[in-house]
Amino acid sequence: xxxxxxxxxxxxxxxxxxxxxxxxxxxxxxxxxxxxxxxxxxxxxxxxxxxxxxxxxxxxxxxxxxxxxxxxxxxxxxxxxxxxxxxxxxxxxxxxxxxxxxxxxxxxxxxxxxxxxxxxxxxxxxxxxxxxxxxxxxxxxxxxxxxxxxxxxxxxxxxxxxxxxxxxxxxxxxxxxxxxxxxxxxxxxxxxxxxxxxxxxxxxxxxxxxxxxxxxxxxxxxxxxxxxxxxxxxxxxxxxxxxxxxxxxxxxxxxxxxx
Amino acid sequence: xxxxxxxxxxxxxxxxxxxxxxxxxxxxxxxxxxxxxxxxxxxxxxxxxxxxxxxxxxxxxxxxxxxxxxxxxxxxxxxxxxxxxxxxxxxxxxxxxxxxxxxxxxxxxxxxxxxxxxxxxxxxxxxxxxxxxxxxxxxxxxxxxxxxxxxxxxxxxxxxxxxxxxxxxxxxxxxxxxxxxxxxxxxxxxxxxxxxxxxxxxxxxxxxxxxxxxxxxxxxxxxxxxxxxxxxxxxxxxxxxxxxxxxxxxxxxxxxxxxxxxxxxxxxxxxxxxxxxxxxxxxxxxxxxxxxxxxxxxxxxxxxxxxxxxxxxxxxxxx
Numbered sequence: 001x002x003x004x005x006x007x008x009x010x011x012x013x014x015x016x017x018x019x020x021x022x023x024x025x026x027x028x029x030x031x032x033x034x035x036x037x038x039x040x041x042x043x044x045x046x047x048x049x050x051x052x053x054x055x056x057x058x059x060x061x062x063x064x065x066x067x068x069x070x071x072x073x074x075x076x077x078x079x080x081x082x083x084x085x086x087x088x089x090x091x092x093x094x095x096x097x098x099x100x101x102x103x104x105x106x107x108x109x110x111x112x113x114x115x116x117x118x119x120x121x122x123x124x125x126x127x128x129x130x131x132x133x134x135x136x137x138x139x140x141x142x143x144x145x146x147x148x149x150x151x152x153x154x155x156x157x158x159x160x161x162x163x164x165x166x167x168x169x170x171x172x173x174x175x176x177x178x179x180x181x182x183x184x185x186x187x188x189x190x191x192x193x194x195x196x197x198x199x200x201x202x203x204x205x206x207x208x209x210x211x212x213x214x215x216x217x218x219x220x221x222x223x224x225x226x227x228x229x230x231x232x233x234x235x236x237x238x239x240x241x242x243x244x245x246x247x248x249x250x251x252x253x254x255x256x257x258x259x
Numbered sequence: 260x261x262x263x264x265x266x267x268x269x270x271x272x273x274x275x276x277x278x279x280x281x282x283x284x285x286x287x288x289x290x291x292x293x294x295x296x297x298x299x300x301x302x303x304x305x306x307x308x309x310x311x312x313x314x315x316x317x318x319x320x321x322x323x324x325x326x327x328x329x330x331x332x333x334x335x336x337x338x339x340x341x342x343x344x345x346x347x348x349x350x351x352x353x354x355x356x357x358x359x360x361x362x363x364x365x366x367x368x369x370x371x372x373x374x375x376x377x378x379x380x381x382x383x384x385x386x387x388x389x390x391x392x393x394x395x396x397x398x399x400x401x402x403x404x405x406x407x408x409x410x411x412x413x414x415x416x417x418x419x420x421x422x423x424x425x426x427x428x429x430x431x432x433x434x435x436x437x438x439x440x441x442x443x444x445x446x447x448x449x450x451x452x453x454x455x456x457x458x459x460x461x462x463x464x465x466x467x468x469x470x471x472x473x474x475x476x477x478x479x480x481x482x483x484x485x486x487x488x489x490x491x492x493x494x495x496x497x498x499x500x501x502x503x504x505x506x507x508x509x510x511x512x513x514x515x516x517x518x519x520x521x522x523x524x525x526x527x528x529x530x531x532x533x534x535x536x537x538x539x540x541x542x543x544x545x546x547x548x549x550x551x552x553x554x555x556x557x558x559x560x561x562x563x564x565x566x567x568x569x570x571x572x573x574x575x576x577x578x
């Protein structure tokens with residue numbers, strides 16, 4: 001895997017935000033959302049980014065998408081056109097899809113905005129097939145679909161411009177437990193089928209362990225541990241990683257019977 | 260052991276549609292029971308129904324037996340006397356339960372003044388002790404804080420303090436840790452466990468999260484489509500599930516402690532139906548691998564092996 005082409009090179013990236021003023025005449029305090037973060041993303045990898053609220057994982061995702069600029073350091077994308085080649089799927093498909101648009105228009109929006117060539121009608125059918133939705137979905141509206149199906153629509157939209165990197169920002173957290181596995185299986189099939197590099201931002205460590213080869217553990221803006229998923233889950237080195245892993249409720253860890 | 264609470268044939272109607280369709284169970288005194296369900300399973304309406312907290316326009320029928328009385332037949336004032344005293348509830352989002360314009364100390368003191376008839380000073384002193392008990396750092400300072408000044412975990416602790424102030428017999432917790440980070444979740448679950456132990460309360464924990472139930476509860480109820488489909492001890496249900504839905508749920512969770520041959524999970528086909536759109540008969544039959552013609556009739560909750568399940572074709576065969 002180390003031979004594979006480098007897609008993202010993140011070097012000593014820091015991103016700070018100014019907080020709202022708490023006193024009229026006082027200075028605006030700053031918070032460092034991402035603090036001197038460096039890592040490499042190679043083609044074909046599945047990278048998990050885990051951390052709790054405030055860890056900086058969402059800011060890191062925005063830096064990769066080019067939606068945020070670093071205050072210090074550099075994010076280098078080695079592909080041709082980042083806005084086309086790096087796509088994202090968000091947590092809540094209900095709020096990510098325009099309720100007034102038909103599915104075909106939602107899916108084609110990036111193609112239209114970026115003026116990509118090709119037969120659009122055919123592209124919609126390909127994408128609906130790829131995400132396992134019936135073709136007649138094209139003319140329906142998002143509210144006619146279940147949560148899992150709406151996430152499929154969002155994934156189809158992300159795939160429309162032929163991305164190389166797909167970023168999932170908590171892509172199954174808002175879904176019913178009985179539907180999550182379908183979407184995880186779909187992401188895995190698409191990853192293999194379309195040769196995608198996958199970045200999965202998630203707080204659910206079991207999802208990351210299942211899906212990812214490599215993990216970044218973030219805490220307070222910094223990467224506190226990084227490595228192959230198996231090794232990190234088997235023998236975490238950092239105390240925070242250990243706390244995180246110990247905190248996961250497990251099916252096999254039963255409370256001692258009280259009666 | 261005696262039952263602390265009995266629920267008999269509870270139905271909850273939402274706009275003429277039955278969302279909870281005849282649910283019966285008993286909570287053994289001192290037990291911790293996990294009520295597992297997805298969206299639309301009726302788990303939250305079951306909890307609100309037995310607490311007498313259903314909003315206007317949603318009605319419950321059936322019986323909820325507590326100390327020989329049917330709570331559903333009580334007058335509002337009588338139910339109010341019990342609620343917050345003998346029966347308490349905590350919610351997923353503390354901001355919906357806490358009063359945003361009232362100081363934390365006053366909110367925790369309130370049930371003591373109402374139910375224990377304490378004076379304000381006495382109640383505030385007791386509230387301070389309870390806040391310390393739930394491990395709120397700087398309890399004296401937090402007494403004077405408003406809910407928005409607390410972190411999510413602290414707010415959840417404050418709500419638990421309110422609920423536990425009068426040492427209730429029954430504590431109903433509806434997704435109490437779902438909105439929290441995993442390390443805070445672990446702290447809150449540990450705290451609930453300690454308090455329930457200390458006070459000898461009976462816990463009903465409502466959640467969609469099976470591992471949370473496994474690590475917190477001794478008994479489990481599995482709901483789907485407004486019905487209880489399986490119930491038993493945690494070991495019985497999780498180690499040898501008999502209902503295909505429970506089996507499928509357990510299989511669909513990415514395992515933490517074992518390796519799968521590849522990155523494919525055994526997914527459950529289809530999606531959870533909307534309110535009133537579950538198929539007649541067994542609500543799971545349109546997603547079930549073993550359903551057949553017989554399943555158009557709702558199977559009764561019956562003994563299968565060492566516990567109860569509602570299925571014509573239970574996993575692992577007949578008893």
